[in-house]
Amino acid sequence: xxxxxxxxxxxxxxxxxxxxxxxxxxxxxxxxxxxxxxxxxxxxxxxxxxxxxxxxxxxxxxxxxxxxxxxxxxxxxxxxxxxxxxxxxxxxxxxxxxxxxxxxxxxxxxxxxxxxxxxxxxxxxxxxxxxxxxxxxxxxxxxxxxxxxxxxxxxxxxxxxxxxxxxxxxxxxxxxxxxxxxxxxxxxxxxxxxxxxxxxxxxxxxxxxxxxxxxxxxxxxxxxxxxxxxxxxxxxxxxxxxxxxxxxxxxxxxxxxxxxxxxxxxxxxxxxxxxx
Amino acid sequence: xxxxxxxxxxxxxxxxxxxxxxxxxxxxxxxxxxxxxxxxxxxxxxxxxxxxxxxxxxxxxxxxxxxxxxxxxxxxxxxxxxxxxxxxxxxxxxxxxxxxxxxxxxxxxxxxxxxxxxxxxxxxxxxxxxxxxxxxxxxxxxxxxxxxxxxxxxxxxxxxxxxxxxxxxxxxxxxxxxxxxxxxxxxxxxxxxxxxxxxxxxxxxxxxxxxxxxxxxxxxxxxxxxxxxxxxxxxxxxxxxxxxxxxxxxxxxxxxxxxxxxxxxxxxxxxxxxxx
Numbered sequence: 001x002x003x004x005x006x007x008x009x010x011x012x013x014x015x016x017x018x019x020x021x022x023x024x025x026x027x028x029x030x031x032x033x034x035x036x037x038x039x040x041x042x043x044x045x046x047x048x049x050x051x052x053x054x055x056x057x058x059x060x061x062x063x064x065x066x067x068x069x070x071x072x073x074x075x076x077x078x079x080x081x082x083x084x085x086x087x088x089x090x091x092x093x094x095x096x097x098x099x100x101x102x103x104x105x106x107x108x109x110x111x112x113x114x115x116x117x118x119x120x121x122x123x124x125x126x127x128x129x130x131x132x133x134x135x136x137x138x139x140x141x142x143x144x145x146x147x148x149x150x151x152x153x154x155x156x157x158x159x160x161x162x163x164x165x166x167x168x169x170x171x172x173x174x175x176x177x178x179x180x181x182x183x184x185x186x187x188x189x190x191x192x193x194x195x196x197x198x199x200x201x202x203x204x205x206x207x208x209x210x211x212x213x214x215x216x217x218x219x220x221x222x223x224x225x226x227x228x229x230x231x232x233x234x235x236x237x238x239x240x241x242x243x244x245x246x247x248x249x250x251x252x253x254x255x256x257x258x259x260x261x262x263x264x265x266x267x268x269x270x271x272x273x274x275x276x
Numbered sequence: 277x278x279x280x281x282x283x284x285x286x287x288x289x290x291x292x293x294x295x296x297x298x299x300x301x302x303x304x305x306x307x308x309x310x311x312x313x314x315x316x317x318x319x320x321x322x323x324x325x326x327x328x329x330x331x332x333x334x335x336x337x338x339x340x341x342x343x344x345x346x347x348x349x350x351x352x353x354x355x356x357x358x359x360x361x362x363x364x365x366x367x368x369x370x371x372x373x374x375x376x377x378x379x380x381x382x383x384x385x386x387x388x389x390x391x392x393x394x395x396x397x398x399x400x401x402x403x404x405x406x407x408x409x410x411x412x413x414x415x416x417x418x419x420x421x422x423x424x425x426x427x428x429x430x431x432x433x434x435x436x437x438x439x440x441x442x443x444x445x446x447x448x449x450x451x452x453x454x455x456x457x458x459x460x461x462x463x464x465x466x467x468x469x470x471x472x473x474x475x476x477x478x479x480x481x482x483x484x485x486x487x488x489x490x491x492x493x494x495x496x497x498x499x500x501x502x503x504x505x506x507x508x509x510x511x512x513x514x515x516x517x518x519x520x521x522x523x524x525x526x527x528x529x530x531x532x533x534x535x536x537x538x539x540x541x542x543x544x545x546x547x548x549x550x551x552x
Contacts, residue, residue, distance in 0.1 A: 002290060011287035012295065014278060014382055019288065019361070021422035022298030028369075053423070054430065083369060085295070088426075093304075093359060093386045095422065095429035095453055106290055110369045133409035134445060138423055145421035146297035146371065147329070147414055150364075153371035154330065169410060177371055 001075060003068050003107045016104055017097065018087030022144035024104070025049040029082040030112070030240050030274075031073055036082065037274040038239065039069070041202045046086060049141035055088050056103055065105050072107055079112040081240060085144070115241065120266070121258045122247030123162040125236070127225075128152040128177065132168040132197040140200040153177040161250060163236055165228075168197045173223040176236045179244075180204035183223065184233035184261045190219040203237040210268045216261065228252060233259035242269055277351060279344050279383045292380055293373065294363030298420035300380070301325040305358040306388070306516050306550075307349055312358065313550040314515065315345070317478045322362060325417035331364050332379050341381050348383055355388040357516060361420070391517065396542070397534045398523030399438040401512070403501075404428040404453065408444040408473040416476040429453040437526060439512055441504075444473045449499040452512045455520075456480035459499065460509035460537045466495040479513040486544045492537065504528060509535035518545055 002010045017023035027042040043062060050057035069082060085106040091097050130152035138145065152164055163176045174192045175181055180201040182191045189211050194200050211218040228234065234246040234256050243266045245258045278286045293299035303318040319338060326333035345358060361382040367373050406428035414421065428440055439452045450468045451457055456477040458467045465487050470476050487494040504510065510522040510532050519542045521534045 004290070010289055010291075012290050013286055014280070014288050014361075014384060015286075016295070017426075019292070019295040019363075020302075020420070021426050022420055023423060023426050026296075053427070081369060085290070087295075093357060094389075095425045097426065097430060108290060113370075130413060131411070133411035133414075135407070135409035135424070137406060137427060138409075143423055144296070144298055145423045147299060147419055147421045148411070149371045150293075150297050150299050150373065151329070151413060154373060 001072055001109045003072060005105050006064060006068050012104065012106065013090050015090040016087055017089065017091055018085060018104065018144055021095065022146070023053070024055070024085055024087030024144045025053070025142055026086070026144060027084045027142060028239060029084070031076060031080045031082050032112070033079070035275050036069065036073055038202050038206065041205065042084070045142065045200070045202065046084065049143060050086060052137070052141050053088070053143065055086065056101070057086060061103060061105065068105065068107055072109060076109065081110040081112055083108045083110060087144070113240065119162065119241070119244050121245060123244045124160055124248040124250060125163045125165055125176070125246050126156060126161050127249060127251040128155055128164040128166050130155065130166065132166050132174050134168055134170065134196040136196055139197050140194045142199050149177050162244070165249070167225070171224060173225065173228060174198040179236035179238040179241065181234065181236050182207065183227055183231040184259060185227070185231050187261065188217040188219065189261065190221055190223060190227070192223050193220045201238055203239050203242065206269070206272070207237060207243070207265060210265060210272070214264065214268060225252065229254060231256065233257070233262045235262045242266070277348055277385045279348060281381050282340060282344050288380065288382065289366050291366040292363055293365065293367055294361060294380060294420055297371065298422070299329070299373070300331065300361055300363030300420045301329070301418055302362070302420060303360045303418060304515060305360070307352060307356045307358050308388070309355070311551050312345065312349055314478050314482065317481060318360070321418065321476070321478065322360065325419060326362060328413070328417050329364070329419065331362065332377070333362060337379060337381065344381065344383055348385060352385065357386040357388055359384045359386060363420070389516065395438065395517070395520050397521060399520045400436055400524040400526060401439045401441055401452070401522050402432060402437050403525060403527040404431055404440040404442050406431065406442065408442050408450050410444055410446065410472040412472055415473050416470045418475050425453050438520070441525070443501070447500060449501065449504060450474040455512035455514040455517065457510065457512050458483065459503055459507040460535060461503070461507050463537065464493040464495065465537065466497055466499060466503070468499050469496045477513065478515050479518065482545070482548070483513060483519070483541060486541060486548065490540065490544060501528065505530060507532065509533070509538045511538045518542070
């Protein structure tokens with residue numbers, strides 16, 4: 001099902017700046033067990049992204065979006081992925097936009113991907129060749145300029161490799177192609193700081209909160225391949241998959257166990273109210 | 277007028293990866309005096325861009341595109357801008373693409389912008405705050421991930437400022453928001469090398485050829501603000517505007533004349549067969 005600005009539609013004008021320039025943002029939300037998970041957090045990130053890109057997304061539009069998402073969910077009989085795109089809307093040719101443009105809200109539903117249960121106890125990942133460019137203005141937000149992720153994810157076709165880790169052009173470990181990454185070193189958690197590149201994931205944000213609640217020391221810091229090599233545990237996370245422990249990194253020939261701190265966080269996440 | 281894969285349409289499926297991820301490329305071509313300018317060169321850059329992004333764009337599709345563009349031009353009674361977009365096509369959610377996807381060809385016509393004649397003898401430009409990220413994989417090609425240009429172009433609303441110059445995050449002068457930039461120093465031309473960021477414009481390419489033909493020394497090199505400060509002449513160029521001399525850079529308080537080398541190149545460009 002697809003709604004564009006509240007209307008059932010599956011096509012958008014080619015003049016939409018989302019297509020023309022990737023001039024917009026998106027969110028990918030899990031609808032599971034009849035519940036839209038972390039919707040408030042997704043909406044909040046979307047609003048922040050609009051502010052960063054100066055896309056008009058006033059409260060009235062946020063309320064319309066919320067209503068539309070709820071209406072879409074009421075039609076669902078199964079778990080699903082809800083994808084939201086917000087673009088600057090349709091405008092003339094050229095990078096300059098008009099300030100009175102009508103923001104586009106696009107909501108689409110997708111089948112929930114089915115992953116092997118074994119992913120919960122360990123996946124194999126690789127190190128991508130494609131790097132992330134450093135661009136503080138665009139870092140952290142989930143904008144529609146995603147060629148780096150497209151190129152990175154399509155470096156491999158081997159289905160036994162589940163995710164790819166990405167470095168930036170200064171050799172900092174940032175994230176996975178579709179996930180954020182955490183390391184455990186000496187019973188302390190660390191995850192990449194994302195002021196230069198990367199997407200600040202909602203699940204990453206939740207895990208930072210959980211770590212705080214459980215008094216697990218956590219460092220939001222710069223990470224390198226050396227940190228991966230010295231890590232006791234590694235895991236990736238996102239809103240759809242939750243936490244997947246990394247038990248092997250092919251390109252580094254590193255192996256890790258499905259360790260105790262990762263298991264603690266998985267349990268904490270499972271018992272958490274995701275509607276909060 | 278808009279053609280999508282040869283059919284008159286003005287909307288595209290929201291599942292198109294051009295919208296989802298900016299997973300595609302574009303060209304902006306001048307149709308002037310009944311002639312499609314530098315079409316072969318634009319097509320060639322588009323093909324190279326597809327190769328770089330691994331978007332399938334075989335000869336048969338290139339031929340279809342050429343036919344469609346010609347058909348569109350036959351309908352035109354006035355000068356116009358022909359914009360071509362090529363995207364990876366419609367696919368499922370997620371960065372991974374299927375190799376059997378059907379590339380989308382989108383052709384749209386736009387009115388030719390009317391600029392003051394005075395731009396031919398000098399414009400005022402500014403220096404943008406927004407920097408260009410360094411990403412060799414994406415540098416040079418005209419892909420659809422253009423948020424940097426959108427943010428840069430919308431830093432100013434003052435119409436007396438015609439263009440903005442952009443540096444990369446390593447303080448190298450790269451290009452304008454919609455143009456390439458050339459400097460004249462000691463009767464020699466220089467323009468930024470674009471291995472890290474920027475778009476290798478068709479007009480830039482033509483001017484490099486013209487300089488060679490006229491035996492004007494030209495350096496494709498790294499440039500900085502200091503080079504701007506020591507330049508005798510500065511100009512910007514693109515396929516629609518040709519060459520615009522820069523006579524003032526506001527943020528640097530620099531002034532330049534509409535100098536002899538710039539004028540030589542403008543004359544050479546005017547007399548050139550743009551269908552070649």
